[in-house]
Amino acid sequence: DKLSVKLCAVLMGNKIESRAKDLIEHGADTVYLYDDEMLNEFQDDPYCELLSQLILEEKPEIILMGATNIGRSFASRVAAKIHTGLTADCTGLDIEPETRNLMQTRPAFGGNIMATILTKNHRPQMSTVRHKVFKKASKNPGRKGEIIKKKIDKTKIKNRTKFLQFVADVSQKVNLAEADIIVSGGRGLGKLEGFLLIEELAKSIGGAVGASRATVDAGWIAYSHQVGQTGRTVAPKLYIACGISGQIQHLVGMQSSDIIVAINKDPECPMMKLATYAIEGDLYQIIPEIVKELKK
Ligand SMILES: Cc1cc2nc3c(=O)[nH]c(=O)nc-3n(C[C@H](O)[C@H](O)[C@H](O)COP(=O)(O)OP(=O)(O)OC[C@H]3O[C@@H](n4cnc5c(N)ncnc54)[C@H](O)[C@@H]3O)c2cc1C
Structure with a gap:
């Protein structure tokens, strides 16, 4: 809102079209939808290739992701691929109105200070955001937005990993x-x-x-x-x-x-x-x- 630009969401997965509406009702103006069985599980190569292509096409000012296990791997690879900076694990975000820079705040030096980091020379500005720091946006049933179904050119995707199976980590007793x-x-x-x-x-x-x-x-x-x-x-x-x-x-x-x-x-x-x-x-x-x- 402070930048007066559209808020877009990128939705990737398999048989997930029905979730696009949910994103719009939670505040997205546009949803870019990638729905394909090759995206059934998160794998770095296809996910990174598709998002990097989209960023080069649409040239967003800011890309935000959750600092989850997947988000940490995904965001850092995309940032390296498109040659921009990434501030990982932010606990606060704001906009510097005169420069339109994203002010990315996170603990630094072992948590002894809070540092606010700017990506002045490269675009997009990329951040991952620590889980639960921001409250989930409230749902606005019936809110209208645009869903753009993206075609996937599989010839451009070189996947170097193969998904075998998902094994849940049951060692963690507390969630x-x-x-x-x-x-x-x-x-x-x-x-x-x-x-x-x-x-x-x-x-x-x-x-x-x-x-x-x-x-x-x-x-x-x-x-x-x-x-x-x-x-x-x-x-x-x-x-x-x-x-x-x-x-x-x-x-x-x-x-x-x-x-x-x-x-x-x-x-x-x-x-x-x-x-x-x-x-x-x-x-x-x-x-x-x-x-x-x-x-x-
Ligand atoms: C880089 C860094 C990172 C840190 N990260 C974390 C972190 O992730 N999480 C974290 O918690 N801390 C963290 N700390 C430590 C933090 O600074 C505090 O030292 C710590 O949180 C204090 O824990 P406490 O409140 O249990 O103890 P204290 O500060 O000692 O407080 C004990 C409280 O118990 C009350 N009390 C005593 N007896 C009773 C009683 N019988 N009934 C009721 N009340 C009683 C006292 O009045 C007091 O308020 C970090 C510190 C640094 C430098």
Whole structure:
């Protein structure tokens, strides 16, 4: 909107035409549709070739992708192919009005500073965006847009890989990024066993267990539970922070949550200031009371 240009989406896959309408209802003005069985699974060569061709034809100012496993591989190859810059894993985006440059913000130097990066000399400007940092656009049923079905010239695509099978990674026990409710514990728990209380509360409301880095560093819980700049970025409907002070590195990982409940002894700490509901007191008294009420 700030650039007064069209927002276009690129949809690639197999038998996915019906999803184009969904993209329009979520804000796309134009959808470029590539629907072919060769795109059934993501593979770098065909996907990169098709998107690079489209970029050269349409000359967009900006290309955005999710910083997912696929997005990280896809975006970097396309950027190299079309000789432009890529800012990976952004946590903030804005437009510099006088230059039309995209201001791409991301943690730098091990997360100690936030750097805003500009791609001044090359176009398009490319960024991948960290999962859940931005809220999903709301749906506007019946919104109208254009769907452009693209023909695929298979003679131009040299695929050097062959898809064999998809094997799901079941080793990861927690999927914080997808959880609607997260109950997180911090150093205020005082000891490893404190997480039993956090687990009990999480279980009673169907939530996942999160943690601050202080507790992960102390060896009380596995890294896969860590929320924050060097852990997961989450945006659940409900985030309950128990004994977490709310240092900036934790807040950047959860501040887009819909409702934040903080339980803390210190009413002045940043997490209590940020919270939708701040409960002042000892978590070892408050959490058992909440669990007792929930069990009723
Ligand atoms: C480069 C870098 C990256 C980082 N990345 C992350 C990250 O990804 N995630 C992250 O979390 N941190 C990260 N950190 C660390 C961060 O700066 C903080 O040190 C950390 O978040 C603090 O964790 P905490 O809130 O659990 O502990 P503390 O800051 O020690 O807070 C403990 C809180 O518990 C409260 N409390 C104590 N006892 C009780 C009780 N009985 N009942 C209720 N409340 C109680 C206290 O009032 C206090 O507010 C990073 C730091 C750096 C430098």
